[in-house]
Amino acid sequence: MNKVLAGFVLVALIVSSVAILGMAAPFKVAFVTPSTVNDSAWSQSMYDALVAIQNEMGEDNFQFVYSENSSLSPMRPRRYATTPARATTSSSRTGHSTVGRWSTSPPTFRTRRLPGVRRRTRSRIRESPTSSPISRFPSRADTLMECWRRSCRKAA
């Protein structure tokens, strides 16, 4: 189901971005996955493909963002779908802070914070301390952060 959902969001965002922005605008994709983009499995294969496409088309013509470990947050795809033109991201889960935004945006768009949403930056992946296979498992800190996001401090 997660895979189907991820594929649906992928296609929906592709369609919406093209329909809204027209041919001259960059092609935009949101990638929502239940694991990490370096999981040595399906998510990594799709991430690698998106990076390859971006290298072929250029960052001016193809842009994508991704959200990892999204199985704990079923509402996240809807947030993507309601903010197709611009996204401000912030994350400290891996010890890194990344802020990205789409290069174009409607003038009336209202900036929103999307927890866990990251813009694709190759350097962050390669330099991240979580790139080793061992660290791909969710840590206690990850769990607590997710709980905090979902306002379940008592459960933690």
Next chain:
Amino acid sequence: MMGVIGPIETGDAKRYTEGFEAGVMATNPNAKVSVTWTGSYSDVSLAAETARTMIKAGADVLTGTSQMVIGAIGVAKKEGAIWFGYDVDQAPLAPQIVVSSVVVDWTVALRPMIALIQDGTMGETVFDLTLENGGLKIAVIAEGLVGKTIDGIINGDIKVGE
């Protein structure tokens, strides 16, 4: 006995599992293939426990699909079971036990998909990933089991066809 650890019986996971089973049976009709669907794409610990159970039941070869399989690979590595990878080349995780991996190249589907959307065509097209069109590849590393076997055949350490 061979074990397949899948997430949910649908999509590419189902097709891979059926293909793996068909390949085993084509090679050895007497072989037994045990398939377990965990019901989760991302539950790493569940995949690990499934692998552990399969090995205890006698499986000496394992494979699986989806994001969870890293847990199963860890167990296979610890227990010395052979692993066949899927999605990406999984040999770097455990070169001692990963025989080969089916590598999925999604660009083969994404390129025409993007082109069609840019031309205004939405949906109604199915994109197949095959060995023929390059959407599927078989990865074998020289340091892995197959690589060493090939080297062994070439340098004469392994005798074949006598």
